[in-house]
Each structure stands twice: as C-alpha cells, then as structure tokens.
Amino acid sequence: MEMRHYGDNPRSGVLVDFYFYNLMFCEENNFSYLKKSALFSIMKEVFVHGFEGPTPVPPEESLEFLKRSVLAHSVEAPTEGRAGVFTLPEVKLIVAFVGKTFYRNYSAYRLVFTTRRPVTKATRHLCVETPLMPAPLDLADSAED
Numbered sequence: 474m475e476m477r478h479y480g481d482n483p484r485s486g487v488l489v490d491f492y493f494y495n496l497m498f499c500e501e502n503n504f505s506y507l508k509k510s511a512l513f514s515i516m517k518e519v520f521v522h523g524f525e526g527p528t529p530v531p532p533e534e535s536l537e538f539l540k541r542s543v544l545a546h547s548v549e550a551p552t553e554g555r556a557g558v559f560t561l562p563e564v565k566l567i568v569a570f571v572g573k574t575f576y577r578n579y580s581a582y583r584l585v586f587t588t589r590r591p592v593t594k595a596t597r598h599l600c601v602e603t604p605l606m607p608a609p610l611d612l613a614d615s616a617e618d
Contacts, residue, residue, distance in 0.1 A: 483585070484585055484586065487582070487585055487586075488520075488586075491516075491520065491575075491582075492513070492516075492517075494574060495512060495513060495516045496509065496513065498512075498570050499512055499513075502563070502566055504563075507558060508558055508559065508563070511546045511558045511559070512567065515539070515542045515543060515546065516571070516575070518538075518542060519535060519538060519539050519542065519571075519575070520582075522535060522538050523535040523538075523579075523582070523583075524582065524583065524586040524587055528587070529583045529586075529587045532576055532579045535576075535579070536576065539568075539571060540568075543559065543564055543567060543568070546558040546559055547559045547560075547561075547564050
C-alpha cells in the first residue's frame with residue numbers, strides 16, 4: 474500500500490483503519506484468500522473513485538460504482554473477464570457491511586480526503602452609523618406647559 478508515517482499522519486491513519494476493518498470483515502466471514510483479495514481491491518477502487526478526483530463523488534454515484542464492481546466479481550462470464558468470486562449471500566453481507574461502515578461515514582471520509590479549495594480574501598467596506606451624543610441636561614429647555 475506504500476503508506477508511510479501512518480502513526481503521525483491522520484489521513485494515512487484513517488486509510489489504514491479503512492483497509493484493516495475491510496480485512497477484519499473478511500476474516501470474520503471466513504472468506505478465502507481469493508475473496509479477501511477481490512474485496513480489498515474493490516474497496517480500494519471504490520475509495521479512489523470517490524475521493525481521488527478533483528471533486529468528491531456523491532455517495533449515490535459511489536454506491537453504483539460499488540455495485541458494478543461487486544457484480545463483476547459475482548457473475549461467471551469468462552468472455553467478459555468476470556469471475557464468479559462471491560455468492561449471493563456473500564454479496565448481501567458485503568453490501569450490508571459497506572453500508573454500515575463506509576457509506577455511513579462517507580461525509581467524514583470526504584472531509585478528510587478531498588482537496589480543499591483555496592480561501593479567497595474578500596474585502597468589504599462597512600459604514601457603521603453611531604448615534605450623536607445627547608445634549609447635556611442643563612442646556613435643556615425648561616419650558617414645560
């Protein structure tokens with residue numbers, strides 16, 4: 474993964490956690506090495522697709538990308554380069570897991586991993602009106618009728 478300084482770089486730390494929990498999901502569900510590798514690659518592609526461009530991808534578009542990727546690894550079609558790695562129950566497990574983890578925290582990932590736009594300085598001229606000082610009371614008119 475070529476990650477360095479993940480201990481003191483918050484972005485790298487978040488990304489390592491992302492990959493770690495994906496692999497833990499595979500372990501908990503007794504996925505084979507082939508299935509672990511496929512899911513790891515899919516999630517890496519989904520992450521890159523969502524956050525590596527000039528602007529972040531909306532979560533709905535990212536979810537469609539995930540569905541296409543999982544489908545490509547779930548249907549046996551050698552002529553199209555598709556290998557049937559995941560079964561239907563495994564696909565349901567994957568979609569539920571990714572929905573509860575990645576997409577529930579999508580806004581946080583977007584905040585951490587998108588490039589910030591430079592702040593432009595705006596100059597505004599303000600005019601603040603202040604009331605005049607009242608006249609002293611000893612100069613007030615004593616003409617009370």
